[in-house]
Amino acid sequence: MTSVRGSGRGTAAVRTLRRRTAFWAYAAFGWLAVSFVWHLWMGIDYRSAMGGRDHVPVWGFLVYDGLITAMSAIGAVLALAPIRPWGRRLRPWTVRLPLWFGAVLLLVRGVPGLVENLTTATGLTPYGLLGLAEQPADLSSWEFWTGTAINTYFFVGAVVMLPLAVLHDKGLRAAGGTGGPSGQEKSAA
Numbered sequence: 001m002t003s004v005r006g007s008g009r010g011t012a013a014v015r016t017l018r019r020r021t022a023f024w025a026y027a028a029f030g031w032l033a034v035s036f037v038w039h040l041w042m043g044i045d046y047r048s049a050m051g052g053r054d055h056v057p058v059w060g061f062l063v064y065d066g067l068i069t070a071m072s073a074i075g076a077v078l079a080l081a082p083i084r085p086w087g088r089r090l091r092p093w094t095v096r097l098p099l100w101f102g103a104v105l106l107l108v109r110g111v112p113g114l115v116e117n118l119t120t121a122t123g124l125t126p127y128g129l130l131g132l133a134e135q136p137a138d139l140s141s142w143e144f145w146t147g148t149a150i151n152t153y154f155f156v157g158a159v160v161m162l163p164l165a166v167l168h169d170k171g172l173r174a175a176g177g178t179g180g181p182s183g184q185e186k187s188a189a
Contacts (some may be wrong), residue, residue, distance in 0.1 A: 014174060018083070021171055024164040025083045031160050032076035039069040049070040075102050079161075082168045090143030092172050106158035121148070 042049035043065045050061050081087030081095045116129035121144075126136035137144055 017167065017171060021167040022083045024160060024167055025079050027160040028079035028164045029076050032079055033159050034070035035182050036069060036076060039065050040073060043069060057065040074098065079164060082171055096168060099168055103158065103161035103165040106154055106161050110151065110154035111159040114155040117151050125182060
């Protein structure tokens with residue numbers, strides 16, 4: 001492990017790491033705050049959010065939506081932990097694991113959905129990515145474009161969470177795994 005202390009290059013690297021981490025932390029916080037408000041509203045206006053899905057019981061929808069709402073709220077707080085002073089008091093794994101879980105979850109949800117929308121819109125896979133649709137997608141339908149917007153939103157979530165998780169890990173390594181803010185130098189004590 002190379003020390004970031006004592007050299008001008010190391011100090012500049014730490015400052016750059018802190019700036020990059022702060023950018024992605026605030027981006028992830030913004031994404032998660034929007035997700036929180038969106039899902040909170042879906043829980044309040046559940047009849048409209050459920051649409052015509054009679055096969056899903058209301059309680060099932062509300063449990064699912066409540067879980068996503070809680071995950072968004074907790075994620076928004078933890079997205080700021082790597083850059084806020086109170087984040088130093090948290091054990092590294094209590095921030096690292098949720099950040100990576102969120103990043104992987106959004107990656108798994110966002111990338112395939114958006115790829116399917118793009119390949120369907122371009123005509124490469126009119127019956128869906130796996131070809132399982134009963135009829136070709138109607139590119140002029142509100143449903144198709146709403147689904148594309150939602151998949152794009154999840155993809156953007158992956159784009160902001162993944163760099164934050166990676167930079168948080170780099171910050172922990174630079175701090176000697178102490179759990180301090182990203183890029184904080186290890187104390188001499």
